Amino acid sequence: MTEPEIYEPTPLAQQLSLDEQIRYLMQGCQYGPEGDPDAEQLKQRMEAELRERLEEAYRTRRPLRVYLGVDPRTSDLHLGHMVPMRKLRQFQELGHTAIFLIGSFTSLVGDPSDKDKARQIMDLDTVMANARTYTEQAFKILDPEKTVIRYNHEWLAKLTFEDLIHIASNFTVQQFLAREHFRKRYDKGDAIFLHEFFYPLMQGYDAVALRTDVQVGGTDQIFNIVVAGRKLQEAFGQRPQVAVIVPILPGTDGVIKMSKSLGNHIPILAPPEDMYGKVMSLPDHVMITYFKLVTRYMPEQIEQIERDLREGRRHPRDVKMELAREIVSIFHGEDAAKRAEEHFVRVFQQRDLPEDMPEWEVSHPTRIVDIIAEAGLTKSKGEARRLIKQGGVQLDGQRVTDINAVFTPDGREHVLRVGRRRFLRLKGTPSGEG
Numbered sequence: 312m313t314e315p316e317i318y319e320p321t322p323l324a325q326q327l328s329l330d331e332q333i334r335y336l337m338q339g340c341q342y343g344p345e346g347d348p349d350a351e352q353l354k355q356r357m358e359a360e361l362r363e364r365l366e367e368a369y370r371t372r373r374p375l376r377v378y379l380g381v382d383p384r385t386s387d388l389h390l391g392h393m394v395p396m397r398k399l400r401q402f403q404e405l406g407h408t409a410i411f412l413i414g415s416f417t418s419l420v421g422d423p424s425d426k427d428k429a430r431q432i433m434d435l436d437t438v439m440a441n442a443r444t445y446t447e448q449a450f451k452i453l454d455p456e457k458t459v460i461r462y463n464h465e466w467l468a469k470l471t472f473e474d475l476i477h478i479a480s481n482f483t484v485q486q487f488l489a490r491e492h493f494r495k496r497y498d499k500g501d502a503i504f505l506h507e508f509f510y511p512l513m514q515g516y517d518a519v520a521l522r523t524d525v526q527v528g529g530t531d532q533i534f535n536i537v538v539a540g541r542k543l544q545e546a547f548g549q550r551p552q553v554a555v556i557v558p559i560l561p562g563t564d565g566v567i568k569m570s571k572s573l574g575n576h577i578p579i580l581a582p583p584e585d586m587y588g589k590v591m592s593l594p595d596h597v598m599i600t601y602f603k604l605v606t607r608y609m610p611e612q613i614e615q616i617e618r619d620l621r622e623g624r625r626h627p628r629d630v631k632m633e634l635a636r637e638i639v640s641i642f643h644g645e646d647a648a649k650r651a652e653e654h655f656v657r658v659f660q661q662r663d664l665p666e667d668m669p670e671w672e673v674s675h676p677t678r679i680v681d682i683i684a685e686a687g688l689t690k691s692k693g694e695a696r697r698l699i700k701q702g703g704v705q706l707d708g709q710r711v712t713d714i715n716a717v718f719t720p721d722g723r724e725h726v727l728r729v730g731r732r733r734f735l736r737l738k739g740t741p742s743g744e745g
Contacts, residue, residue: 312459314408318374321406333362336401338610339603341530341558353537353554360553364524368407377402377525377555378410380463380517381449382418383441388448389576390638391560391569394604396452398527398557403457410459410521411449413442416467417513420506435464448579451642466520467513478512481546482539487511490534515539518552525553532556560604565594583643587651590635595627598634606637623717624676628709656707665734668726673739676719679704679711679727682737688729695729703730 327335337358343350368375379399381392403409418438446460470478487493487508496503511534518526518540528536533556541551559568562575569576577589593601602613616633619625632652640648671686683695683704696714698704704711705728706718718725720739727735 312457314376314459315374318368318372319406320369321404324405327405329362329365332365332405333358334610336361336398336405336555338613339398339558339600340556342533342554342556343530354556357554357556361525361555364553375402375407375524376410376522377407377527378412378461378517378521378523379527380412380414380417380514381445382414383438383445384418387571387578388445388580389569389571389578390605391562391576393452393579394557394560395527395529396449397605397607398555400452400454402525402527403454407525408459409453409457410461410523411446411453412517412521413446413460413462414514415439415442415462416464417510417517420510420513451579461521463513463517463520467516470516475512478516478543481542482512484508486538511535511539512543515543519543519547519549522549523552524550525555527555527557530556530558557604558600561597561600563589563592565597577638579642583639583647583651584654586642587635587639587648587655590638591631591655593631593634595631598627598631601634601638605641606634607641608637623713623715625719626706626709626711626716628707629719629721668734668736670736670738671727673718673720673737676717679706679716679718680714682718682727682735683729686735688727688733688735698729704728 324332337354340354340357341350342354342357364375367373377399379395399409399411415435415438418441419435442462450458488497493503493507514532514535518536526536526540533554536552536554536556541554544551561567562569562573563577564575567573567575571578577586579586581589590601599613599617602608602616608616616625616630620627620630632655635655636648636652639651643651669686671682673682680692680695680699683689683698684692689695689698695704699711699714699716702710702712706716707725708728718727718737720737722740725737727737729735
């Protein structure tokens with residue numbers, strides 16, 4: 312793609328105010344541990360700088376140059392890899408220049424961030440082979456017709472030893488040894504190889520070569536983006552880039568970062584049914600994180616979901632099914648997502664269910680306790696509450712734990728199970744539809 316020279320606000324950019332654009336672009340961003348005052352201060356500074364750049368784009372009609380760098384050291388991508396790509400896509404949607412940088416040279420070294428030992432040095436042929444597969448998968452998120460693809464061997468391979476001395480003179484050894492992963496290895500007496508220090512220098516120089524306004528990356532990239540990238544841009548007479556930092560996506564265990572080696576990953580090339588099932592296995596407490604980092608939802612949509620969950624208007628299971636549909640549809644399309652959901656309901660939620668069961672029409676949000684009592688599944692609402700407290704009530708195979716839980720009709724059939732042998736098929740259309 313040829314880089315656009317004139318900024319043309321997209322329909323979305325025209326629809327959103329500047330405040331709304333910043334809210335959209337900063338959604339889910341995190342600059343360090345929760346509650347860390349330094350992290351919050353950095354986030355506020357980056358948000359203020361982003362506002363200046365966006366205002367400047369409108370004033371000068373020059374689109375922002377936003378880049379994401381990836382090292383294709385593997386060809387198997389999972390949802391965690393897609394988080395920064397989703398953020399780059401958001402800048403695309405607002406009309407800015409999205410640069411997808413393949414780390415064809417940085418991959419040879421490998422980023423030591425968050426690693427307790429040196430990475431294996433790769434050869435360029437392997438890196439480039441992975442890059443082709445990586446790019447194909449990235450285009451499931453990025454708009455291929457609006458993405459500029461670059462390779463950093465274009466400039467890094469041309470640097471002379473004199474260039475490297477000039478670049479390195481901007482940093483101290485203490486800055487590198489202060490980083491947690493290096494400090495732990497140093498304290499333990501483990502080897503720290505000199506070439507590992509080159510990585511932040513190379514990544515920082517990428518920002519110089521691309522003359523970027525914004526760089527997107529994960530929290531493990533804060534040093535490389537904020538310290539190395541911004542410092543080198545200033546050293547080369549450029550305005551330092553805005554760092555848009557996203558957290559590392561937790562895996563299916565809901566705690567540890569998503570990783571193929573840990574087996575808690577969701578591959579983006581997984582079949583629709585498998586992807587849907589893996590999303591449904593997520594703990595409830597990470598659902599909102601996934602909505603913020605993986606989906607196409609706007610901030611106000613996610614806030615509405617949070618309110619509905621908090622106030623009991625929606626069951627967590629229904630919200631998680633919505634999340635699973637959205638994620639599967641991103642990578643496989645709407646039809647595949649619908650089939651995956653039908654498969655999940657049929658295989659996992661309706662196993663061991665009787666073929667014939669009474670039906671109950673629900674036309675508006677109703678407490679499950681009220682449905683149970685009114686349908687005659689218990690003698691009283693008090694008995695229904697006791698069963699819920701004892702774990703004896705399930706909705707679509709998921710245990711109901713809140714005595715005030717509300718069932719909201721959505722046009723689909725659902726199965727309510729009370730005790731071992733009492734079943735009720737819930738049907739209904741949301742109020743105002745049909």
